[in-house]
Amino acid sequence: MSDLKTALGEAAAAAFAAEGLSAEFGRVTASDRPDLADFQCNGALAAAKAAKANPRDIATRVVERLKTDPRLASVEIAGPGFINFKLADAALSERANTLADDPRAGSETVAAQRRVVVDYGGPNVAKPMHVGHLRASIIGESIKRLFRYRGDQVWGDAHFGDWGFQMGLLIVALGDEGRGEPFMAEGEGPFPSESPVSIEDLERLYPAAAARAKEDTEFRDRARKATMALQAGRPGYRALWKHMHDVSMAALKRDFGALDVHFDLWNGESDADPLIPDMVEDLKRKGLAVPDQGALVVHVAREDDKRKLPPLLVLSSEGSAMYGTTDVATILQRRREQDAQLMLYVVDARQADHFEQVFRTACLAGYAEEGSLDHLGFGTMNGADGKPFKTRAGGVLKLGDLIEMAREKARARLHEAGLGEDLPPAEFEDIAHKVAVSALKFSDLSNYRGTSYVFDLDRFTSFEGKTGPYLLYQAVRIKSLLRKAEGEGAAAGAIAVTEPAERDLVLTLDAFETALSEAYDKRAPNFIAEHAYRVAQSFSKFYAACPVLAAGHETTRPSRLRLVETTLKQLLIALELLGIGVPERM
RNA sequence: GCGCCCUUAGCUCAACUGGAUAGAGCACCUGCCUUCUAAGCAGGCGGUUGCAGGUUCGAGUCCUGCAGGGCGCGCCA
The missing domain is CATH 3.40.50.620 (HUPs)
Structure with a gap:
């Protein structure tokens, strides 16, 4: 199964080859001019350059060979030699039904897995x-x-940072506070199974110890020795190290968990x-x-x-x-x-x-x-001043605090809109959390990873325009529609594309594989984010233009319902790949 | 000093590897809720793509120079 772009590309490649030209020229892309065409091929221009021929002549010959393709409503030459394709509604409908039947909604897997x-x-x-x-x-x-x-x-x-000088610093700092006494002994143990320190202790001790080590050479030397002793395997230090390791990991997993980030390995x-x-x-x-x-x-x-x-x-x-x-x-x-x-x-x-x-x-x-x-290098997240993000006091903002700030904005905005007030508190809180995470993640992932971006919580959580919450809103709207359809006993059927908004939506859905393969090849999730946004936007247009359950639209109902289901399926996959979870309602 | 990356609409960012009229969102303006969630939709305003050359039918994209910004350059990670 291939998408329309690829299918047309193969047809165009065959046409170029039949004209004695390289099949490479048959590459088809989405049209730059949606008002003129669905897809385009610029190969005639490149072919003309290579063959020192007239691009319109080449385009004419290629078009002659493609004219009889039943999938096309029209093939035309425009400008200096662009070939414009407009698909027949029947071909779009067929593609839509294929997407509807596919659990992966048109996305493929790599030929050789690694x-x-x-x-x-x-x-x-x-x-x-x-x-x-x-x-x-x-x-x-x-x-x-x-x-x-x-x-x-x-x-x-x-890739847990659990080794090196910082561990020696902590051991010495802890000893100086008279804590973790049993672990300071040189013997073989046994040592207490209870951790002598909490994560709060560690977070307080580390910055103080690191600062002291810069000034105090005696302290620094002891920390170095402790580091060496730890690495050499001193049992008490090892046992203490294990406690600090575990306590830290538990705290880190909380933050990661809040972002729905999970690791298979915690190798340090x-x-x-x-x-x-x-x-x-x-x-x-x-x-x-x-x-x-x-x-x-x-x-x-x-x-x-x-x-x-x-x-x-x-x-x-x-x-x-x-x-x-x-x-x-x-x-x-x-x-x-x-x-x-x-x-x-x-x-x-x-x-x-x-x-x-x-x-x-x-x-x-x-x-x-x-x-x-x-x-895969990424740029820094900057503050409004264009410099790496700092709190008002000039310090670094803890991730947990950042997430809570975003959650607080989400709650306020939900209340403002009068949303979720009839929901149980736990569900409301879950929605606020998902809205917050979608705001943080989408704003980050919609930028190419290599560039730095300006962090602006008000903008990210503004819930309007190209934001995570907008995507959640569209997904939730679809879920709501499908719930209602189910309640009414409305059944989905074969998709038949007729309206412009339906064409647009199917063409958008068709581009899923292109977006994913580009994201995969470039190792850059912003192409998925961009696609998810396009799907949401296309759907929103469709939603406004094409009533599904409204009275008087019974004939188109099964087709549109199926299209709506397919849109949700693909949107959820895209959001899942971005790590963004979607609530049932909001 | 050497090197890498940036500079696109008032703001934040795109642009399918050199193609048509450079696109979105925010902001601003105009319409649209007795109809499936208006966190929405439709439309409008907004550009000498930092500057100057070059390559070619054609450049935001490739080459050279310049200006401005960010970052990195052995015993921290």
């Missing part, structure tokens, strides 16, 4: 998530869902740590890791680099592993445990150089093939 790890979220022990984690979580979750939906075997990995930096000694030896043996200014580095610069890329630091001059080392080890780990063929890193674009170093190292060492590692 094992893919999506690394996103980037949470850390003891550090509450803030707005900086929002994009990584939202985009990564959508990428994970998209790849899985297209047929790949996918693991979402939180600590999990890659055991692989590092052998890997370092291997890198040395291969002649890649070499001493440099007291440290051990891998030179990754290439001849044709415009700028000399600094080497990857494998071991610091103190002998400790750097985060690049951990990242390379994690690649090895994913090859072993998941046999991953593709690893996608949804991480701030500012880390582009770092990932380039890591990827080059992994490829040089033979741990990964070219093209199997990709950094």
Whole structure:
């Protein structure tokens, strides 16, 4: 099953080939001029350039061959040689019925599925998530869902920041407060199974300890020693580490859960740590890791680099592993445990150089093939001043607080509109939450991930125009209509397209596969967001122009009902891929 | 200093890989609720695509230069 664009493209390709021209020229796209056509082919212009011929002549010959196609109401040449296609209503109806029968609503799966790890979220022990984690979580979750939906075997990995200096800092800070006493002993234990710290303790201790370490060298040295002892396996520290790890993870899962973000793996930096000694030896043996200014580095610069890329630091001059080392080890780990063929890193674009170093190292060492590692960088979320988002006080905004702010706006707006007042409080709260999350996610995902965007909560939750709540509103309106139809015993039937609004809606639905494949190929969810918005908008036009259940429209009712069902099916899939949940009513 | 990314309507963003009249949303203006949810729909206003060259039938898109902004450049992650 293919969409209309592809089907017409094949017909056009055959026509070009029959004229002795490359089938490549037969590419068909949605029309830039909906007033003139449904689809267009610009191939005659390119073909004319290649053959040094007159584009209108070529177009005329191609059109002659396509004229008899029963699917087309018209094929015409316009301007310098554009070929314009208008579909017959019967062809649109047939396509609509195919979409209606398809559980995937016209979306396909990839021919060759791969094992893919999506690394996103980037949470850390003891550090509450803030707005900086929002994009990584939202985009990564959508990428994970998209790849899985297209047929790949996918693991979402939180890549938990649970190792390194920060852990030593916490251990020492905790000890200085006289807490976690039993864990400070050097023996083998046993150690208490109750955590001596809460997430609140950690969130308070960490910033204070990090600040103190900058000033207080004695404190810093003790933290370094504690870090080394932890990594060397001191049982008490390990037990304490486990508690801090678990307490943090539980808190993080709450925030992620509020955003409907879920991971298959919570592998942390600590999990890659055991692989590092052998890997370092291997890198040395291969002649890649070499001493440099007291440290051990891998030179990754290439001849044709415009700028000399600094080497990857494998071991610091103190002998400790750097985060690049951990990242390379994690690649090895994913090859072993998941046999991953593709690893996608949804991480701030500012880390582009770092990932380039890591990827080059992994490829040089033979741990990964070219093209199997990709950094999906994203821009920052900025405040109204165009600088990275800060609270009024100038601090970072915690993610949990941000979500609550959005929820509060959603509640206020619902009350304002007099919506949901007759609903049970729990359902009202659920709706407010879904509205809030849709506002945050859609505004983020509708921007291309690579660019930065301005965060404006008032705008995102304004519930008008191109926003998440608008999409929810359309979906809920459809659900309401279908509930009513069910109550009236109205049955759906074969779709017969006649009205302009119906044509428009079917053409929009037909473009689903194009949108998903583009999002998949470019690894950019904004194409799904754009499509979802178009579907909602097309439906809204249809809704205004084509009564379904109203008296006097019995003849068209079964067809329109089926079209409405199909629209909802596709809209829900698109929203699901964006990670946006839809309430039953609002 | 070197490198990467940006600059499109008053504002926030698109533009299917070089094609027709550069599109949406917000804001503003005009219509439309005794009919399936008006958080909606229909229509209007709004542009020298930062500047200057170049490539070609054709450039927001490709090349060069300039201006402005953001970011990154070994022992933090």
